[in-house]
Amino acid sequence: MxxxxxxxxxxxxxxxxxxxxxxxxxxxxxxxxxxxxxxxxxxxxxxxxxxxxxxxxxxxxxxxxxxxxxxxxxxxxxxxxxxxISLKPVVIFSDSKEKPWFAKEYAVARQAQAAELTEGYEGAWVLDPAPIIxxxxxxxxxxxxxxxxxxxxxxxxxxxxxxxxxxxxxxxxxxxxxxxxxxxxxxLRPGRLQVVTVKNTIGLDRAYVDEVGPNKPAYVVPHGKFLKLGTVYDEDNQSTEVDEASTKDILTRCSSMVPELNFTLDDVVSVKRILCGMRxxxxxxxxxxxxxxxxxxxxxxxxxxxxxxxxxxxxxxxxxxx
Ligand SMILES: Cc1cc2nc3c(=O)[nH]c(=O)nc-3n(C[C@H](O)[C@H](O)[C@H](O)COP(=O)(O)OP(=O)(O)OC[C@H]3O[C@@H](n4cnc5c(N)ncnc54)[C@H](O)[C@@H]3O)c2cc1C
The missing domain is CATH 3.40.50.720 (NAD(P)-binding Rossmann-like Domain)
Incomplete structure (x- = not known):
């Protein structure tokens, strides 16, 4: 060639x-x-x-x-x-006790132990470990x-x-x-998300995801010395202005998913509104x-x-x- x-x-x-x-x-x-x-x-x-x-x-x-x-x-x-890139546990909360499809495909997927479960969730599976980029x-x-x-x-x-x-x-x-x-x-349409960054003062060394349960869509992800928390999602508005109500809502839902978080507005280092190409x-x-x-x-x-x-x-x- x-x-x-x-x-x-x-x-x-x-x-x-x-x-x-x-x-x-x-x-x-x-x-x-x-x-x-x-x-x-x-x-x-x-x-x-x-x-x-x-x-x-x-x-x-x-x-x-x-x-x-x-x-x-x-x-x-x-x-x-x-x-x-690092390999860390990623906890994926679930709305049922059933084994998800990926648990059969990936040897690293294991059922969460009782101590890893948060009240309000039927179950959780842990990719232990998976890449966090x-x-x-x-x-x-x-x-x-x-x-x-x-x-x-x-x-x-x-x-x-x-x-x-x-x-x-x-x-x-x-x-x-x-x-x-x-x-x-x-x-192709713009989807709008908001992401809140706080310092990882609690040394959290795993990520948490709720895409189906009571706090959805909720993500807590360690990136270096920081934790990224999110999110809210809409497709009706293309403004990238951040709003404080969404920041509070994200802090509340992420703390419900991972109770050890407990961050307040005073802990927030930055907030971003991002437009993502949805298709x-x-x-x-x-x-x-x-x-x-x-x-x-x-x-x-x-x-x-x-x-x-x-x-x-x-x-x-x-x-x-x-
Ligand atoms: C909050 C959030 C969380 C996410 N979490 C995950 C996750 O956990 N896992 C995952 O896999 N994905 C995740 N995503 C999605 C992922 O980030 C995107 O799918 C990915 O960034 C898309 O990358 P891209 O390079 O295709 O597009 P972009 O990063 O949008 O890059 C587009 C590029 O095209 C250029 N460009 C566009 N138009 C023009 C033009 N007219 N002229 C010149 N240059 C142009 C821009 O300058 C830019 O360089 C997340 C996204 C967001 C917002």
Whole structure:
């Protein structure tokens, strides 16, 4: 295969992982265009909880394979001290005593012991351990590796995907929510989340998740010296203004889920409102253009961009000999 000139649009977790994987497994040239300057990262990727959680999607059988491949990669990367990835217990609360599907698939999944259960929950399963990715370490690490492998970063705002730049043989679209306007993709919509950061003064060394029980959606995730707490979710409003009522609500629900927390507004270090690109299904789709070149869509990752990142990147790299 001749050396290709590949343009990756976007430098969030999808663009960076795709670029790094291609550069590490092929001889192609990779250039990344995105809105961020050096040292900046898009809020969607940088403010995420960035947990690896079991993932299965009836309507797209590829998803589970992508997630499982990413799990393997994250486990290996956790061995690298400055990757921002650690392996810790992740407690997933449940609304029933039944064994969840993932407990049969992953040897690390175990039923929570009585002392790990919180009142109000029927049950809980613990991935012991699973990758927790701290974006403040992981995204700079990814960017450093892309640059080290020869990837070139350009700060650039793209208005359209109609004119496909002639100097590139392949374009990989990792623009997240940006694809809503670039492609007029009406199935992509902004979902709004709020995340509260407090100092981890209690030394919590595990993550907690309630996506189905009385405090949903509730997440408590240790990232370095901090705990990220969340969240509230809506699709009706696109303002990124934070609101104190939601912060109080998040503190209350997270403390109900993990009673040892007990943080108040005075403990809050920062609050972020983030717009996330929501789509019923991820769009991972190579398209042959009329002039023979290739456009690959890799967007619409809603809550799972980290979980599937390495699996998708590997699949894309394989198309070009990686
Ligand atoms: C609070 C929160 C918690 C989350 N928790 C998890 C989790 O636990 N596990 C998980 O797997 N996922 C989680 N996610 C989801 C995950 O963060 C996203 O799926 C992921 O960040 C998507 O990454 P991306 O690179 O595709 O998009 P983004 O990070 O949004 O990056 C898009 C890129 O495209 C560029 N771009 C867009 N439009 C243009 C344009 N017109 N011109 C130039 N550049 C453009 C931007 O500059 C940016 O570089 C969470 C998200 C949030 C908000």
């Amino acid at each position: 001749k050396n290709l000139r590949i343009l990756v649009l976007g430098s969030g977790v999808s663009g960076l992982t795709t670029a790094m994987t291609i550069l590490q497994s092929t001889d192609h040239e990779v250039t990344l265009w995105s809105r961020e300057s050096d040292g900046e990262f898009p809020s969607n990727s940088s403010d995420a909880f960035a947990l690896w959680l079991p993932l299965r999607e009836k309507a797209d059988q590829r998803v589970e394979g992508w997630a499982n491949y990413s799990l393997k990669v994250f486990k290996a990367l956790a061995e690298i001290p400055d990757s921002g 701290d974006p403040s370490g992981y995204l700079p690490w990814l960017r450093f590796n892309v640059a080290r492998e020869g990837g070139k970063f350009v700060k650039k705002n793209i208005d359209s995907l109609d004119s496909f730049p002639s100097e590139f043989d392949v374009i990989i679209n990792c623009t997240g929510l940006g694809s809503a306007s670039l492609l007029k993709d009406s199935s 019923d299904l991820v769009r991972m789709e190579p398209i042959q253009l009329a002039d023979g070149r290739t456009l690959i869509h890799n967007y619409g990752h809603h809550r799972t961009g980290y979980i599937t990142s390495h699996g998708i990147a590997k699949e894309i790299a394989r198309l070009f000999g990686g």
